[in-house]
Amino acid sequence: MGTDRPRLDAHLPLRRVEFHILLSLAAGERHGYGIIQDIEARGETSVPDVGTMYRALARxxxxxxxxxxxxxxxxxxxDERRNYYRITSAGLRVARAEAQRLGALMRAAR
Structure with a gap:
């Protein structure tokens, strides 16, 4: 992972919506609205609107x-109009790095 660190760091910190998308897709393939529903099901109070979601997906x-x-x-x-997405191996590594970053931040706050 040492050689991956600079490439991972280029994506960090993730925007909140991006981290939620990666968490959702780590559990399986979903379409955009399905990702929004998954975020809601996890109890997130700040759920992205459709426009924000699709801009984040494109990025x-x-x-x-x-x-x-x-x-x-x-x-x-x-519904044939739906576009389904899946997380890549790079996305999984970035999600793990972001979780570690947030965990370190939480430990520092205590």
Whole structure:
């Protein structure tokens, strides 16, 4: 991980919405609104609006933290207009680094 550190640090600190997206996608592929629903289900009080969500998704695809997923649910349970996303290995490393950064911050605050 030593050689990855500079590349990871380039993404840190993450914006709050970006960290929530990575947490959501670490659990499995989702579409944008599904990510918003997952954030709400985790009890987050500040849930991003749709515009904020899709701008963040576009930034994160560009950065290589997430990517569009070609896998789709069964047609009878899917809406073809939905775009599904998945976390990349780089996105998973960045999410872990951000969690460590936040953990260190919390320890320092105590």
């Amino acid at each position: 994160m695809v560009e950065a290589g933290l997430i990517q569009a997923s070609a896998r789709r649910p069964a047609p009878d349970t899917d």
